[in-house]
Amino acid sequence: MNEKIKWLREKINGLNMQGMIVSNPVNIRYLTGINAEGVLLITRKENYYITDSRYLEEVKSIITIDDGIIVSNLVDISEYDYENFFSFCENVGFEENYITYATYKKYMQRYKANNLEETDGIIEKQRMIKDETELEYLKKACTLTDSCFSHLINYIKIGMTEKQIAYEIEKYFFENGADGLSFETIVASGKNSSKPHAKTTDKKIEAGDPITIDFGCKYKGYCSDMTRTIFAGFIPEDIKPIYDLVLSNQLQTAKDMKEGAEIRILFRNVDNDFKLHGYSLVHSLGHGVGLDIHESPSINKSNDNTLKANMVVTNEPGIYIPEKFGVRIEDTVLITKSGCINLTKSDKNYIVVG
Amino acid sequence: MNEKIKWLREKINGLNMQGMIVSNPVNIRYLTGINAEGVLLITRKENYYITDSRYLEEVKSIITIDDGIIVSNLVDISEYDYENFFSFCENVGFEENYITYATYKKYMQRYKANNLEETDGIIEKQRMIKDETELEYLKKACTLTDSCFSHLINYIKIGMTEKQIAYEIEKYFFENGADGLSFETIVASGKNSSKPHAKTTDKKIEAGDPITIDFGCKYKGYCSDMTRTIFAGFIPEDIKPIYDLVLSNQLQTAKDMKEGAEIRILFRNVDNDFKLHGYSLVHSLGHGVGLDIHESPSINKSNDNTLKANMVVTNEPGIYIPEKFGVRIEDTVLITKSGCINLTKSDKNYIVVG
Numbered sequence: 001m002n003e004k005i006k007w008l009r010e011k012i013n014g015l016n017m018q019g020m021i022v023s024n025p026v027n028i029r030y031l032t033g034i035n036a037e038g039v040l041l042i043t044r045k046e047n048y049y050i051t052d053s054r055y056l057e058e059v060k061s062i063i064t065i066d067d068g069i070i071v072s073n074l075v076d077i078s079e080y081d082y083e084n085f086f087s088f089c090e091n092v093g094f095e096e097n098y099i100t101y102a103t104y105k106k107y108m109q110r111y112k113a114n115n116l117e118e119t120d121g122i123i124e125k126q127r128m129i130k131d132e133t134e135l136e137y138l139k140k141a142c143t144l145t146d147s148c149f150s151h152l153i154n155y156i157k158i159g160m161t162e163k164q165i166a167y168e169i170e171k172y173f174f175e176n177g178a179d180g181l182s183f184e185t186i187v188a189s190g191k192n193s194s195k196p197h198a199k200t201t202d203k204k205i206e207a208g209d210p211i212t213i214d215f216g217c218k219y220k221g222y223c224s225d226m227t228r229t230i231f232a233g234f235i236p237e238d239i240k241p242i243y244d245l246v247l248s249n250q251l252q253t254a255k256d257m258k259e260g261a262e263i264r265i266l267f268r269n270v271d272n273d274f275k276l277h278g279y280s281l282v283h284s285l286g287h288g289v290g291l292d293i294h295e296s297p298s299i300n301k302s303n304d305n306t307l308k309a310n311m312v313v314t315n316e317p318g319i320y321i322p323e324k325f326g327v328r329i330e331d332t333v334l335i336t337k338s339g340c341i342n343l344t345k346s347d348k349n350y351i352v353v354g
Numbered sequence: 355m356n357e358k359i360k361w362l363r364e365k366i367n368g369l370n371m372q373g374m375i376v377s378n379p380v381n382i383r384y385l386t387g388i389n390a391e392g393v394l395l396i397t398r399k400e401n402y403y404i405t406d407s408r409y410l411e412e413v414k415s416i417i418t419i420d421d422g423i424i425v426s427n428l429v430d431i432s433e434y435d436y437e438n439f440f441s442f443c444e445n446v447g448f449e450e451n452y453i454t455y456a457t458y459k460k461y462m463q464r465y466k467a468n469n470l471e472e473t474d475g476i477i478e479k480q481r482m483i484k485d486e487t488e489l490e491y492l493k494k495a496c497t498l499t500d501s502c503f504s505h506l507i508n509y510i511k512i513g514m515t516e517k518q519i520a521y522e523i524e525k526y527f528f529e530n531g532a533d534g535l536s537f538e539t540i541v542a543s544g545k546n547s548s549k550p551h552a553k554t555t556d557k558k559i560e561a562g563d564p565i566t567i568d569f570g571c572k573y574k575g576y577c578s579d580m581t582r583t584i585f586a587g588f589i590p591e592d593i594k595p596i597y598d599l600v601l602s603n604q605l606q607t608a609k610d611m612k613e614g615a616e617i618r619i620l621f622r623n624v625d626n627d628f629k630l631h632g633y634s635l636v637h638s639l640g641h642g643v644g645l646d647i648h649e650s651p652s653i654n655k656s657n658d659n660t661l662k663a664n665m666v667v668t669n670e671p672g673i674y675i676p677e678k679f680g681v682r683i684e685d686t687v688l689i690t691k692s693g694c695i696n697l698t699k700s701d702k703n704y705i706v707v708g
Contacts, residue, residue, distance in 0.1 A: 053550065053636050054549070054550045054551035054636075054637065055551065057549065057676070058549070094455075096454065096455040096456040096459075097454055097455075097456045098454060099454060099455055100450065100451055100452060100453060100454055100455070101448075101450040101453055101454070101455055101458045101472075102450040102451045102472070104455045105450075118455075118456070163528070167525075167528050170524070171521075171525075174517070174521050180538075184534075195408070195411065195412070196407065196408045197408035197409065282407050282408075283408065322411070
């Protein structure tokens with residue numbers, strides 16, 4: 001049986017569950033490598049993956065005998081089969097953060113489980129700690145992101161539209177071996193950069209515009225995430241102090257991030273320093289990155305946990321002056337016992353393009 | 355108050371609900387035009403949209419006084435407010451097909467509603483019937499898709515990879531005013547076309563390959579969906595009878611689709627004709643299209659409903675010979691009282707490229 005499924009079996013047994021229904025396709029990909037639509041059933045004896053004819057061939061080509069997973073076609077599973085998967089199981093776990101209320105009710109009826117029990121995100125929690133293979137993929141995605149940024153610095157010219165730049169990013173990733181984008185690229189220039197969650201528009205880049213570029217790619221399913229605020233033509237004097245304040249906090253956070261660091265204090269330190277200058281941190285300071293672009297842990301003021309070695313998270317302070325401009329600087333970093341390692345390594349000094 | 359919210363209020367009152375929590379962002383966009391993250395509360399007296407600082411500016415710029423929606427910042431809503439939104443409400447509706455089990459439990463706690471009641475997809479059901487503005491956007495998305503296809507016929511050459519073609523599609527949509535893709539483009543050539551749900555690969559197009567291209571774009575949020583199977587260099591003789599069988603069924607379905615047509619019979623007619631020839635229809639015959647690429651109704655054998663005027667659905671029969679090849683032909687069509695109108699109009703005769 002594969003190691004991750006072995007881990008899951010031990011984990012649920014420890015929680016007095018005799019089975020689990022895994023429905024979240026990202027959790028299934030994490031556990032098995034399968035990238036399809038279907039459901040993974042961890043029963044007392046066996047592991048079943050039930051999918052439909054669209055994916056059957058491909059899934060069978062991925063799964064080996066060592067995985068210990070029985071792959072079945074949805075149409076071959078009878079009502080009787082469903083009723084019997086979890087016979088003699090007292091408690092069967094399910095993903096309360098993924099399945100809808102309607103699906104929960106369907107599962108209750110279909111599986112005839114004694115009790116469907118919330119698993120409190122056990123798989124998502126395990127996904128926070130990356131293994132060697134995952135780190136290799138994450139590093140590759142981050143390296144591609146850095147090289148894309150180097151390309152952009154030469155590419156961006158005054159008069160181009162935000163969308164044109166976003167499109168060039170996608171093209172670069174496409175031509176250089178990424179699976180795709182981690183998320184819809186944000187290119188926000190001038191006033192648009194004042195929105196923490198800006199959308200890329202047809203606005204043309206003008207001299208004196210700050211340009212916030214928030215982007216990333218996927219490599220073998222694993223995401224990167226980086227933001228830089230750069231400048232077109234020249235750097236307006238009023239932005240410099242804000243840029244310096246964001247950067248000094250980003251660098252300080254990078255110094256503070258390591259195994260054992262208290263997450264809420266990382267957030268508060270930045271927020272407090274911003275407040276000393278009359279601003280505040282209006283979004284989280286960061287988030288986990290992996291198969292999903294936003295994973296646990298969220299680096300925010302109400303997270304009482306600490307960072308752990310082999311977490312991969314973002315470090316992304318930002319300040320936004322409504323109707324004027326904004327600055328955000330973000331890296332994807334790997335937490336270690338003694339500190340953190342930037343996986344995205346692009347220059348964070350003032351950059352002027354165009 | 356806007357017409358769609360008025361409709362919703364009447365609808366829930368008829369179901370003996372005094373309020374509703376609308377959480378699905380697509381449903382919120384449908385009702386209000388708001389394209390953000392937040393929750394829409396239909397209370398006894400008022401309509402509230404609660405969002406966070408990332409979206410506040412933008413949402414306020416969209417909503418007018420005539421919409422009758424109070425826009426609030428999440429951080430300004432106290433526990434006390436939540437408890438009082440639905441005071442004196444016996445039943446409050448929620449979207450059981452959208453919210454997770456965990457969110458359901460959170461809502462139960464937060465809103466102190468007497469009873470949270472499933473709404474059985476009322477908004478999704480209403481979304482099936484498109485109004486004039488929606489039809490205008492859908493037609494525009496379909497026209498863009500046709501013109502992209504014309505471009506592709508001249509663009510595709512033997513030796514190009516599937517990914518290159520998929521990328522050209524995205525580029526075309528980008529340069530011609532689409533919001534983006536409706537879904538990840540499928541370009542499946544040769545053996546890859548034998549998978550009903552193929553992924554686009556780095557395989558190069560070879561002479562004699564069928565190429566199934568399944569693609570679409572969004573215009574103001576509304577999707578198009580079209581598939582053509584075309585041929586590189588020449589048409590292998592063994593594919594022709596399959597192509598002809600798929601096409602004749604696609605054309606027959608287009609004749610049969612109109613208000614009142616029984617959905618399960620549309621499916622069965624195609625499946626039966628396929629079976630007479632030794633094949634079968636392994637996926638649904640079609641699906642609704644709108645703000646989501648897959649909406650109700652699903653055109654399958656277990657749907658007991660009939661088509662209605664102003665539904666927009668796909669008509670997409672396909673046959674797949676494992677390890678050999680596949681053919682799928684798909685249009686997005688508008689249902690009328692007397693028949694159906696193809697919104698995608700590209701040629702369906704044999705097309706040879708390269």
